[in-house]
Amino acid sequence: MEPFLKQTLVYLGAAVISVPIAKRLGLGSVLGYLIAGVLIGPAMLSLVGEQHDVMRFAEFGVVILLFLIGLEVRPSTLWEMRKTIFGLGGAQVVGTALAVAAVGYLLSLPWQTALAVGLVLAMSSTAIVLQTLDEKGLRQGPVGRAAFGVLLLQDLAVIPMFALLPLLATVAPDVHAGDAGGHGASLISHLPAWAQGLAVLGAVGVVVGSGRFVVRPIFRFIAEARLREIFTAAALLIVVGVAGLMQSVGLSPALGAFLAGVVLAESEFRRELETDIEPFRGLLLGLFFITVGAGIDLTLIARQPLTLIGLVLGLMVLKFAVMFGIARIAGAQGRSAAAVATALAQGGEFAFVLLSFTVGAGVIGADLAALLTATVAVSMALTPVAMILYERIAELMNAAIADVDAEAPNFDEGEPDIIIAGFGRFGQITGRLLQANGFKSTVLDSDIEQIELLRRFGRRVHYGDATRLDLLRAAGAEHARMLIVALDDREKTAELVETARKAFPNLIILARAWDRRHAYDLLANGADAVERESFEAALALGSTALQKLGFRAHKAYRATSFFRRHDRKTFEDLKPMWGQEEAYILASRDAAQTMDRLLAADLARMRPGEAGGAWDTAARDEELRKLAQRQGRSGGEAEPAEADGWTGTPPQG
Amino acid sequence: MTPATAGALLTLAHPALERSRANRVLAKAAKALSGVTFHDLYETYPDFSIDIEAEQQRLVDHDIIALQFPLFWYSPPALMKEWLDLVWLHGFAYGLGGDALAGKRLFVACTTGGPAQAYHAKGYNRFTLDEFLRPLEQTAYLCGMVWETPFVVHGAAMKDDEQLKAEALRYQARMSALLAADHAAEGA
Numbered sequence: 001m002e003p004f005l006k007q008t009l010v011y012l013g014a015a016v017i018s019v020p021i022a023k024r025l026g027l028g029s030v031l032g033y034l035i036a037g038v039l040i041g042p043a044m045l046s047l048v049g050e051q052h053d054v055m056r057f058a059e060f061g062v063v064i065l066l067f068l069i070g071l072e073v074r075p076s077t078l079w080e081m082r083k084t085i086f087g088l089g090g091a092q093v094v095g096t097a098l099a100v101a102a103v104g105y106l107l108s109l110p111w112q113t114a115l116a117v118g119l120v121l122a123m124s125s126t127a128i129v130l131q132t133l134d135e136k137g138l139r140q141g142p143v144g145r146a147a148f149g150v151l152l153l154q155d156l157a158v159i160p161m162f163a164l165l166p167l168l169a170t171v172a173p174d175v176h177a178g179d180a181g182g183h184g185a186s187l188i189s190h191l192p193a194w195a196q197g198l199a200v201l202g203a204v205g206v207v208v209g210s211g212r213f214v215v216r217p218i219f220r221f222i223a224e225a226r227l228r229e230i231f232t233a234a235a236l237l238i239v240v241g242v243a244g245l246m247q248s249v250g251l252s253p254a255l256g257a258f259l260a261g262v263v264l265a266e267s268e269f270r271r272e273l274e275t276d277i278e279p280f281r282g283l284l285l286g287l288f289f290i291t292v293g294a295g296i297d298l299t300l301i302a303r304q305p306l307t308l309i310g311l312v313l314g315l316m317v318l319k320f321a322v323m324f325g326i327a328r329i330a331g332a333q334g335r336s337a338a339a340v341a342t343a344l345a346q347g348g349e350f351a352f353v354l355l356s357f358t359v360g361a362g363v364i365g366a367d368l369a370a371l372l373t374a375t376v377a378v379s380m381a382l383t384p385v386a387m388i389l390y391e392r393i394a395e396l397m398n399a400a401i402a403d404v405d406a407e408a409p410n411f412d413e414g415e416p417d418i419i420i421a422g423f424g425r426f427g428q429i430t431g432r433l434l435q436a437n438g439f440k441s442t443v444l445d446s447d448i449e450q451i452e453l454l455r456r457f458g459r460r461v462h463y464g465d466a467t468r469l470d471l472l473r474a475a476g477a478e479h480a481r482m483l484i485v486a487l488d489d490r491e492k493t494a495e496l497v498e499t500a501r502k503a504f505p506n507l508i509i510l511a512r513a514w515d516r517r518h519a520y521d522l523l524a525n526g527a528d529a530v531e532r533e534s535f536e537a538a539l540a541l542g543s544t545a546l547q548k549l550g551f552r553a554h555k556a557y558r559a560t561s562f563f564r565r566h567d568r569k570t571f572e573d574l575k576p577m578w579g580q581e582e583a584y585i586l587a588s589r590d591a592a593q594t595m596d597r598l599l600a601a602d603l604a605r606m607r608p609g610e611a612g613g614a615w616d617t618a619a620r621d622e623e624l625r626k627l628a629q630r631q632g633r634s635g636g637e638a639e640p641a642e643a644d645g646w647t648g649t650p651p652q653g
Numbered sequence: 654m655t656p657a658t659a660g661a662l663l664t665l666a667h668p669a670l671e672r673s674r675a676n677r678v679l680a681k682a683a684k685a686l687s688g689v690t691f692h693d694l695y696e697t698y699p700d701f702s703i704d705i706e707a708e709q710q711r712l713v714d715h716d717i718i719a720l721q722f723p724l725f726w727y728s729p730p731a732l733m734k735e736w737l738d739l740v741w742l743h744g745f746a747y748g749l750g751g752d753a754l755a756g757k758r759l760f761v762a763c764t765t766g767g768p769a770q771a772y773h774a775k776g777y778n779r780f781t782l783d784e785f786l787r788p789l790e791q792t793a794y795l796c797g798m799v800w801e802t803p804f805v806v807h808g809a810a811m812k813d814d815e816q817l818k819a820e821a822l823r824y825q826a827r828m829s830a831l832l833a834a835d836h837a838a839e840g841a
Contacts, residue, residue, distance in 0.1 A: 557702075558702060562702065619743045620744070623743070
């Protein structure tokens, strides 16, 4: 077999076998991947050879993860989070670095090395933390928010660290080792510092600028061509391109991808991008976890088990303690502080990169670096375990501590109450009414020109074909309360109602129907309620017509209401008959006759020229007339009913 | 009248029931009784277009017609007045052949914002609540109905939850008594 095929077979096989088992055992998928990695790694079955190439490929999973996270974070949200990011994150990096450095110094490392080790170990693993939190459904809560803020600052802190670490060199730098991680080396490393800075700024500018002015027109063009796979390809192209650009100026590709995501978060393509890239994230992240697992040097652990256990536990306890303290000082509840601290208590993937970089720069010795690499890898593998442990403890303490976190505000804009599929002339009116009444909605539309137009009016509309289940899910259908289907397509409407009903049993589904037949079909397919699209408008026109024909406004209104009520009733009455052609037609004819009769009766009561419409005094007037005739004059003082003295009103006593 | 008539038709009119404290609590207490048909006018006819036939049938079907409402400008809310105007028609409720409601009981349950002492010749509303309810009393008379002593909660907005609960129990007891009397009359 070709080596590539064999490798693919091994990785996929390991993942497919171990991840479902781990999940079934309640260990979470991350742990499953890590175990799979250990199993196929050089230490156990040794099924995979050189890790480096796979590792680079796998790191792309982290890049995609950050791109997707960026898509969820609007610049405004980022601004709102600035305190979490810089306050909490900054404190974590500085605090952990100093604490670790102090311990290292006490263990008689030179202070420079101790500080470098501190900085390296201050990093946590974005991939593992976010994936684990996601699986536990904690990402959107206060815990996820705090963890995310800290991780974001860590990703930012990598940049100055690359600049800072070489200054801590104690031995002559080894120029070649610096390339190992692939992050330290860049196209511009030979340039003077000011030019490097300029290049970095330039690269960021390119990402932001092209996100605004280049990417959207391209997507629009692709969207108009309606080529889905090309849309996916373009989405991947962006991520790869940004990652490459960032790497070439020495920035973290993950950070670049995050930035690109943030820039595109405001765009109408956000949901579609998310949905298209999501599967890649899952697989590549899985690959990443496997490579971390495979990279755990079991022989090193076997040689120095106690040292390693001490280092891992020491690291995790220290990181936990620092983060817990900071979170408490920042005002977090005990439980959330513990959750954040547990989640962030491991070393991160950047530690691998920084370690090889520091070895190259002559800051940390190769032996120490190898030991620390193993420490970081093991601590990463232990994170899901620690989270499970934390949960058990929290569960035990649950009785004593009330859960205050539940009321904390959400991280993002929050789940929408309503998803509106189709934002044309119909969806817009419904959407405006709902929005004006304080309901949050997510809007999906696939007419790119329409979206353009609406965006110019300041409406937030996402591009996408709502009949796609994954896109509906990305739009939040699992947590939304209602789906309003207002697509300009009969068949698609039916399709969407059916799909959504099956996938989201709790969703209230309202649909715009073409006509009565379509309405019945939609109801049969699971819509909770339908509205025939032209019904109300046609009634309104009919009402206007009645007025122009001489009805007084209120009378026209009443006649229209009367018609509406009976039509709706007929609609309901005939519903059981739908599908049985013969019976339906018969019943429908019957209903039409009844309607005619009822309308005629109501109209007779409201005939112009007679007293007061439905405030029908005709019978009373007739009675009074007869009475007057008997008494030989008009009106009768003795009768209580005529005491009001004029016709057209009910008795007033 | 069909012999199948029984129970109370509790017709409620409150345009903002979701914001009302008193009327919600009261209605809930009364609704809980068996033999009470609850009918929320503003919920049934948000557009004020009342289904006259259906409403007349509802009235015919019950022995006790209970009207529950907050007093707005010394009257029932607009929709209840509209309902009276449209449904209690000549030839149905009164006048020649208009005996559909004869013999039934008309029971008004009403809440006021002002305290009891405001509804007094010397109070700032200058008339008693009974005087403000005269139009309904006369309606009952004209339709040949029995006018029941109204149930009134004064100063509803000023009452706390405990006090409202007590009022609700009082209301429930009153409604039970009416139903029991009705039941006894049926049996006789």
